[in-house]
Amino acid sequence: MPDMPLYTSPATGKSMRNEYSIYADRIVLRCRFPFLSKTFMIMKDDIVSIQTEKPFQAVRWTFNVLKLDLADLFEHVALERKNGFFKYLRFTPQDPGEFVRMAKEVLRVP
Secondary structure (H helix, E strand, O other), X not given: OXXXXXXXXXXXXXXXXXXXXXXXXXXXXXXXXOOEEEEEEEEHHHEEEEEEEOOOOOOOOOOOEEEOOOOOXXXXXXXXXXXXXXXXXXXXXXXXXXHXXXXXXXXXXX
16 A cells, blocks of 8 residues: 555645645655755654644744744644754644644644
């Protein structure tokens, strides 16, 4: 059986054409920064927490938070992980509430 995503949030304007997917053992964040494409793969065991945040809730510049899109302007997902230079990731799937619900259901994370 091929390794297929169980949930995918398609690229949208508010996600800046980024695509976010949930697999049985990981979350994959495909980002298209100007002049650079980057894929973040967060394994299930590396996730500390995942939740939604309201817009403008975390408008601040810190060195350990990476905002992958227009997260400050829209309801977005706040993901905390154990490893990596950026421990906190913020991103805006098409439906942040559904993305978090599916991540918690599939990956069994807090």
